[in-house]
Amino acid sequence: MIADKLFDAVKNQGPVCVGLDTDYNIIPHEFSKNYKTKGEAVYHFNKEIIERTYDIVACFKPQIAYYEALGLEGLKAYSKTLKYIKKKGCLSIGDIKRGDISKTAEMYAKAHFEGDFEGDMVTLNAYMGINGSIEPFLDYVKDKDKGIFVLARTSNKGAKDFQYLKNEQGEYLYESVAKALQNLSQDYIGNCGFSSVGAVVGCTNNEEGRKLRKQMSSLFFLIPGYGAQGGGAKDVIPYLINGNGGVVNSSRGIIGAYKNCDINPLDFGLASREAVIHMRDEIRAELKNEK
Amino acid sequence: MIADKLFDAVKNQGPVCVGLDTDYNIIPHEFSKNYKTKGEAVYHFNKEIIERTYDIVACFKPQIAYYEALGLEGLKAYSKTLKYIKKKGCLSIGDIKRGDISKTAEMYAKAHFEGDFEGDMVTLNAYMGINGSIEPFLDYVKDKDKGIFVLARTSNKGAKDFQYLKNEQGEYLYESVAKALQNLSQDYIGNCGFSSVGAVVGCTNNEEGRKLRKQMSSLFFLIPGYGAQGGGAKDVIPYLINGNGGVVNSSRGIIGAYKNCDINPLDFGLASREAVIHMRDEIRAELKNEK
Numbered sequence: 396m397i398a399d400k401l402f403d404a405v406k407n408q409g410p411v412c413v414g415l416d417t418d419y420n421i422i423p424h425e426f427s428k429n430y431k432t433k434g435e436a437v438y439h440f441n442k443e444i445i446e447r448t449y450d451i452v453a454c455f456k457p458q459i460a461y462y463e464a465l466g467l468e469g470l471k472a473y474s475k476t477l478k479y480i481k482k483k484g485c486l487s488i489g490d491i492k493r494g495d496i497s498k499t500a501e502m503y504a505k506a507h508f509e510g511d512f513e514g515d516m517v518t519l520n521a522y523m524g525i526n527g528s529i530e531p532f533l534d535y536v537k538d539k540d541k542g543i544f545v546l547a548r549t550s551n552k553g554a555k556d557f558q559y560l561k562n563e564q565g566e567y568l569y570e571s572v573a574k575a576l577q578n579l580s581q582d583y584i585g586n587c588g589f590s591s592v593g594a595v596v597g598c599t600n601n602e603e604g605r606k607l608r609k610q611m612s613s614l615f616f617l618i619p620g621y622g623a624q625g626g627g628a629k630d631v632i633p634y635l636i637n638g639n640g641g642v643v644n645s646s647r648g649i650i651g652a653y654k655n656c657d658i659n660p661l662d663f664g665l666a667s668r669e670a671v672i673h674m675r676d677e678i679r680a681e682l683k684n685e686k
Numbered sequence: 687m688i689a690d691k692l693f694d695a696v697k698n699q700g701p702v703c704v705g706l707d708t709d710y711n712i713i714p715h716e717f718s719k720n721y722k723t724k725g726e727a728v729y730h731f732n733k734e735i736i737e738r739t740y741d742i743v744a745c746f747k748p749q750i751a752y753y754e755a756l757g758l759e760g761l762k763a764y765s766k767t768l769k770y771i772k773k774k775g776c777l778s779i780g781d782i783k784r785g786d787i788s789k790t791a792e793m794y795a796k797a798h799f800e801g802d803f804e805g806d807m808v809t810l811n812a813y814m815g816i817n818g819s820i821e822p823f824l825d826y827v828k829d830k831d832k833g834i835f836v837l838a839r840t841s842n843k844g845a846k847d848f849q850y851l852k853n854e855q856g857e858y859l860y861e862s863v864a865k866a867l868q869n870l871s872q873d874y875i876g877n878c879g880f881s882s883v884g885a886v887v888g889c890t891n892n893e894e895g896r897k898l899r900k901q902m903s904s905l906f907f908l909i910p911g912y913g914a915q916g917g918g919a920k921d922v923i924p925y926l927i928n929g930n931g932g933v934v935n936s937s938r939g940i941i942g943a944y945k946n947c948d949i950n951p952l953d954f955g956l957a958s959r960e961a962v963i964h965m966r967d968e969i970r971a972e973l974k975n976e977k
Contacts, residue, residue: 461793463793466803496840524843553818
């Protein structure tokens with residue numbers, strides 16, 4: 396079960412998930428100028444970040460949109476990045492947020508759990524339903540040690556547009572999704588007590604966080620919204636259970652950390668390591684305060 | 687405005703949208719054996735379908751999942767397919783159903799409205815909100831002659847899971863999405879009276895169809911569910927206004943038509959042409975009945 400591997404990674408290396416939202420423009424020019432294509436520069440930038448942080452993070456999460464934006468060469472960089480994460484013995488989450496039905500969903504599952512774009516876990520969108528759009532991924536969860544995180548409540552402003560619509564029972568849409576996921580997750584629970592079926596839950600509101608954590612007690616959480624999106628270590632705590640059961644993502648705050656330091660930009664890898672340590676220790680300190 | 691181009695295509699060539707859900711296994715072995723890679727076989731299969739039908743369809747809609755499933759070579763076929771559609775003077779809808787926020791959504795817009803994967807229109811998912819996840823695409827709609835179709839109500843079984851949740855005002859989720867889109871569409875209405883901001887609305891229920899068409903009077907509809915998914919010509923009519931304002935998708939029913947004919951499988955292109963003509967004429971006949 397991938398949930399157990401992720402649990403161990405969080406326990407031993409901390410809950411930080413490094414978001415590889417590698418916009419070409421975030422790469423120091425002094426570094427990118429050495430590569431013939433943007434795709435190559437992106438891959439080698441990622442490689443350096445991974446090399447410097449793989450021993451202190453729970454996992455890496457390449458956001459595929461940044462790679463798609465560079466076309467075929469970008470997706471080659473995406474593929475190579477996933478392979479390098481695996482080579483370092485680390486876990487990956489392909490942040491793809493795909494959502495489609497039946498045969499098409501099967502194709503997406505094949506695309507991201509096999510072959511060129513294989514990752515350990517992926518993010519999914521359930522607007523088209525659990526039946527059909529999520530189920531084709533579950534065979535891989537069961538038999539191939541893969542995991543999924545389905546969008547429940549996101550941390551952006553626009554989340555209010557639909558996720559906060561209340562149904563006749565006074566339940567938010569995101570809570571309906573959460574309930575469906577909690578049900579679904581039961582067949583995929585690992586020894587650690589968490590399921591390989593997880594949810595994306597932004598860290599934006601403490602009270603909601605506590606409630607959601609109760610409702611979705613067996614789901615692993617992928618928690619975006621740390622740093623650049625406004626959440627801090629304190630905001631993360633309600634989403635964890637004894638400091639585990641969730642990974643906390645930061646992207647620009649880590650891969651762009653060199654911009655906030657007075658260092659040689661070519662040392663961006665070291666700056667990202669410092670940023671991970673800082674974030675991890677901030678969260679650990681808050682966890683101690685909580686006790 | 688892309689809406690005007692699509693309107694003219696429907697008017698002059700009929701409302702059929704050919705779904706290029708090109709699973710490698712749908713290609714006749716007699717054909718695919720001539721190509722070194724699966725990606726090459728897929729592209730050349732598509733090319734033949736396009737060649738045989740471009741003058742009698744409104745547009746083509748490659749479903750990117752089928753290409754992603756073949757990895758990098760599949761996406762190369764996706765890219766070449768889009769380019770060939772353009773070369774034939776036809777319109778394309780990249781069926782990508784992407785949905786993400788702000789900077790990431792910008793990246794998806796760039797990915798699918800520029801460069802290797804450029805299409806004329808794309809499908810999107812608004813679970814994360816209109817604000818943020820749809821807006822980055824609108825600059826392209828306004829300035830670059832591009833169009834979007836946002837998922838409202840889909841035609842699969844699982845659509846019931848969330849799209850049919852009723853809010854406190856007794857409104858289904860898909861209606862809330864529809865309303866938001868109807869509002870959004872106003873700034874992008876072409877001379878034809880329809881907007882370059884459209885919606886995906888499955889053709890599954892006549893009464894609902896009529897209601898939705900009224901609520902979303904200025905949206906172009908992308909209508910899946912014809913043929914393989916159970917909808918017939920009769921079911922399509924409520925979604926159109928005077929026979930326009932919508933394109934009706936069929937995928938397997940067209941690209942796999944050769945399987946239902948007693949012909950040489952290598953003539954799959956001719957079979958797909960016959961299938962398009964049959965579908966177009968069925969819809970036209972129903973439109974006449976309606977009057």
